[in-house]
Amino acid sequence: MANTPHIIQVDEQQxxxxxxxxxxxxxxxxxxxxxxxxxxxxxxxxxxRKIQSSEFPRPHQLSQRAxxxxxxxxEAWIINCIAGGANDR
Numbered sequence: 001m002a003n004t005p006h007i008i009q010v011d012e013q014q015x016x017x018x019x020x021x022x023x024x025x026x027x028x029x030x031x032x033x034x035x036x037x038x039x040x041x042x043x044x045x046x047x048x049r050k051i052q053s054s055e056f057p058r059p060h061q062l063s064q065r066a067x068x069x070x071x072x073x074x075e076a077w078i079i080n081c082i083a084g085g086a087n088d089r
Contacts, residue, residue, distance in 0.1 A: 030060070030068035039074055 031039070036047060042056075050056035057077055059067035 029071040030062065031071050031074055032066075032068050036069050036074055040078065 033044060033047070036042075037044065040047070042050070047056055051058055057069055057073035059069050062068050
């Protein structure tokens with residue numbers, strides 16, 4: 001039986017985004033630039049200009065030519081804008 005593959009029993013369904021949100025845990029997702037632009041309403045140039053001036057979260061390097069933002073960082077920035085933390089969205 002040493003060569004028998006180990007079988008993992010799954011008793012629960014895989015967690016979904018809704019389970020994380022309604023369960024009180026923040027979802028852990030990476031957003032690429034088109035999604036960040038859609039959520040913030042900012043252009044690519046404005047996003048990178050705000051990164052340079054430390055007004056927007058820095059992206060994380062995903063691969064040699066790809067970056068992404070943590071969804072929680074972008075959401076926190078949006079909440080800060082709504083709360084009056086940035087007047088020039």
